[in-house]
Amino acid sequence: MLRELYNKTVAYLTDIFGENFILLMFLLTIAVSIIYFIVISYLITQLDKRYFICKKCHPDVLTAPSNCSLINKSLTYIVTSMKIIVGIFFLLCGLVMLVLPGQGLITMLIGLSLLPFPGKRMIERSLLSRKSIRTSLNWIRIKANKDPFIFD
Secondary structure, rough: OOOHHHHHHHHHHHHOOHHHHHHHHHHHHHHHHHHHHHHHHHHHHHHHOOOOOOOOOOOOOOOOOOOOOOOHOOOOOOHHHHHHHHHHHHHHHHHHHHHOOOOHHEEEHHHHOOOOOOOOOHHHHHHHHHHHHHHHHHHHHOOOOOOOOOOO
């Protein structure tokens, strides 16, 4: 029954889009997956090994320190806004990857780490309580010759 559904789906897509388009989409998906893995690996290796236990303050609001000049305040707002946009993008990609191929939970964790909101640490700790996520994060860091993360 499943094989029959698969054959019907392939025939339908081939009729509508053609074989070349499907091949192009397949190759594009592979290329995007490789680029995604490289970007995520880079981001994971750039985090401090104590990031998940560190109690340091992360800016949770769009405010600049009062002693900053107008240019520095503007730059702070721009950087913070870009972090929020990238964080939302990663969070949405992670949600999509829960049903599509990819490391959805790790992508969601990176997206959450970029977003400022109340309860952020609690959600990060909930995701980090999964052994598979901890193992994946440390595997990527070890392959990059970085010290593994230290968790609570």
